[in-house]
Amino acid sequence: xxxxxxxxxxxxxxxxxxxxxxxxxxxxxxxxxxxxxxxxxxxxxxxxxxxxxxxxxxxxxxxxxxxxxxxxxxxxxxxxxxxxxxxxxxxxxxxxxxxxxxxxxxxxxxxxxxxxxxxxxxxxxxxxxxxxxxxxxxxxxxxxxxxxxxxxxxxxxxxxxxxxxxxxxxxxxxxxxxxxxxxxxxxxxxxxxxxxxxxxxxxxxxxxxxxxxxxxxxxxxxxxxx
Amino acid sequence: xxxxxxxxxxxxxxxxxxxxxxxxxxxxxxxxxxxxxxxxxxxxxxxxxxxxxxxxxxxxxxxxxxxxxxxxxxxxxxxxxxxxxxxxxxxxxxxxxxxxxxxxxx
Numbered sequence: 001x002x003x004x005x006x007x008x009x010x011x012x013x014x015x016x017x018x019x020x021x022x023x024x025x026x027x028x029x030x031x032x033x034x035x036x037x038x039x040x041x042x043x044x045x046x047x048x049x050x051x052x053x054x055x056x057x058x059x060x061x062x063x064x065x066x067x068x069x070x071x072x073x074x075x076x077x078x079x080x081x082x083x084x085x086x087x088x089x090x091x092x093x094x095x096x097x098x099x100x101x102x103x104x105x106x107x108x109x110x111x112x113x114x115x116x117x118x119x120x121x122x123x124x125x126x127x128x129x130x131x132x133x134x135x136x137x138x139x140x141x142x143x144x145x146x147x148x149x150x151x152x153x154x155x156x157x158x159x160x161x162x163x164x165x166x167x168x169x170x171x172x173x174x175x176x177x178x179x180x181x182x183x184x185x186x187x188x189x190x191x192x193x194x195x196x197x198x199x200x201x202x203x204x205x206x207x208x209x210x211x212x213x214x215x216x217x218x219x220x221x222x223x224x225x226x
Numbered sequence: 227x228x229x230x231x232x233x234x235x236x237x238x239x240x241x242x243x244x245x246x247x248x249x250x251x252x253x254x255x256x257x258x259x260x261x262x263x264x265x266x267x268x269x270x271x272x273x274x275x276x277x278x279x280x281x282x283x284x285x286x287x288x289x290x291x292x293x294x295x296x297x298x299x300x301x302x303x304x305x306x307x308x309x310x311x312x313x314x315x316x317x318x319x320x321x322x323x324x325x326x327x328x329x330x331x332x
Contacts, residue, residue, distance in 0.1 A: 051241060079311075081245070092245075167229075168230045
């Protein structure tokens, strides 16, 4: 990982913390793996990561702080970027910042406005599963919130089975899940893994098993099923 | 795995292409040139210095309000950041196109 990219990520987190926003955000996606190092006391062996720095906001309307995020990060060289459908992101040559919210009900095909933050967010399915169980990791003098690695790994396997998921992206999801699974087992977290798996709806369980099946990891399947 | 890496690189290329457009658009929105204050017979006058091809132009602006001067001064580091970002993104695009082409020359 480039040092400048990591330092930029830290600077963003530091600024969010200074504005009192960090407690409302959950860092998800491949960047959370970087910070799992503190949880596992060892760097998870997963090197493939894009520039996307994704933040999950579980309750967008509960955010009290009024902070214009594009303005907050402007001097770092971030520019506002829009996709065709109006989804907003903040782009920098090193990182792309996006906000996500859990999809509710039948779902929405348009961006969800975050008026207090001067941004909008993408609503996606299954994200509430990530916010169900979170951990806090101390970075410098602040704490960041991450999904519990058990939830992270199971979520990756579930989304990898979504029909709209591209084949290559699904493989990447499964690889990330397997990496975290193995790190959890090495840490002795099998019981927590099995408990969480057993609480999942049966169709989600099937997606997890299918995901592990495609990853050719029968021993991981055995750990979940036994 | 090679397919996965290729798709990640393709995604990154698309991101970089979008970013190039965004940086160019952000730069075009900033006022052009650099503000220079000259003191002539005890009075301060402002000039905008900008480059047009090989020529360096000094455009007379006269006396500007402190607000306008502040705006120009604020935009200077921002323009430098955007230019730096744009240059990096252009290098990334060249690199990614090269990698995705395989043995073809860039």
